[in-house]
Amino acid sequence: MTAAQADLPTDLHAQFLEMPEGLRLDTPGVADGASIWRIARDSKVLDLNSSYSYLLWCRDFAATSAVARDADGQVAGFVTGYVRPDRPHTLVVWQLAVDHGHRGRGLAGALVDGLVAKAAAGRELTTLETTITPDNGASERVFTSFARRHGASVERTVLFDAGVFPQDDGGHEPEVLYTIGPLPRV
Structure with a gap:
């Protein structure tokens, strides 16, 4: 268990850790930036940012981002986000991606x-x-499914x-x- 997981309230802790078998949710650290960049690159769907930006993201927005780790502690997927400065009750999901070997298990939704x-x-x-391009059906399914699970419009x-x-x-x-x-x- 990481220090970030230990800081979660007990009831939230159980909900926060509901992941597909063999995976656990964690707070990203700077050391995860390279893995997150690689997963974003390999997704072939996300706009790839500089590797430097992922390092900064893991440092400055770790509290509003998460990674899924496999049994060896390797990053299997990530979601990055931030709270809008002008709307402090709004969480913006910036990017979400799952490594190829972990797809099809509900990890993105988790x-x-x-x-x-x-x-x-x-x-x-x-x-x-969140924003989604019209050709990204996978993200559309993840977020509309999230809304259904939580009774939101x-x-x-x-x-x-x-x-x-x-x-x-390139358009x-x-x-x-x-x-x-x-x-x-x-």
Whole structure:
């Protein structure tokens, strides 16, 4: 058990650790940045950021991010997020990915459930936001399933139209904002 897991309230601790067999949820550390970058790269779906940004993310946003670890302590999946500065009751999920060898076991949904439970500890969360491109059916299923499990509604609006992305970046699909809420109190 890590220090981060030990800091969770007992009732939240049990909920936070509900993972597919052989995996456990944990708070990322800087040493996980390279693995998270690799999983993001290998997903072939996520916008890949610099390796440096993943190191910073693991340092500065570890409290609102989570990793799943296998029995050897290796990162099997991750979810990164942050609380919106102008909306302190809103958790934004920035990226979510599962390593190829761990897909098909419900890990993505467990990561989102665990992150929301973790982020709700000590603060009131009412809303989850994420953006999904129209071609990412897997993410759409994860987040609409999350909303169903938690009895929340889903509102979809285009947050960033394709035209606002740099044209010399090879083009980008629109990013559709999924606003999920109200979230149940944890």
